[in-house]
Amino acid sequence: MAEFKQQGPVCIVSGLLDQQTVRSLWNDRSSILAPETAALKLAEIEYCDSAGVAFLLELVSIFAAKGISLKLVSPSEQLKKFITLYDLNDFFIEEAK
Numbered sequence: 001m002a003e004f005k006q007q008g009p010v011c012i013v014s015g016l017l018d019q020q021t022v023r024s025l026w027n028d029r030s031s032i033l034a035p036e037t038a039a040l041k042l043a044e045i046e047y048c049d050s051a052g053v054a055f056l057l058e059l060v061s062i063f064a065a066k067g068i069s070l071k072l073v074s075p076s077e078q079l080k081k082f083i084t085l086y087d088l089n090d091f092f093i094e095e096a097k
Contacts, residue, residue, distance in 0.1 A: 002045075002052075006034050014044035017052030025055065030062055033070075037063070042092075043074040048082060057091060 002015040002025065011033055015021075025032060033040075040056065042048075048056075056072055063070035073093045075083060083092050 004032055006037070009036050009038040010041055011037050011039070012041045012044060013056075015046060017045055017048040017055065019049060019051040022051040022055045029055070029058060033059060033063075037070060038068075039071040039073050041074050042072060042079055043076050045076040045079050048076075048079045050082075050086075053079075053082060053086075053088065060091070 002013060002017045002021050005012045005014070040059065042056075045052075060070045060072065071093055072091055075092050075094075079092075083089060
């Protein structure tokens, strides 16, 4: 299961972000993050599959529809491998600035 911890404008995502977790979070995707969220810090994600990446990109899309830029920052080592494998570098930022 994934956990979303809000710390001001940054939300720290930890745990597992897999297909089963995404199914349980999907209906709440529009309200899972505080409106002032500017970045999702992903360093504490233990495991993420393609459904998890799609969910993260869906959150970015929801914010973009509101005219807000939501950044995906500091991906975990496991997530970095996934990003490289599927050439998703344009969507993720190495370190939070």
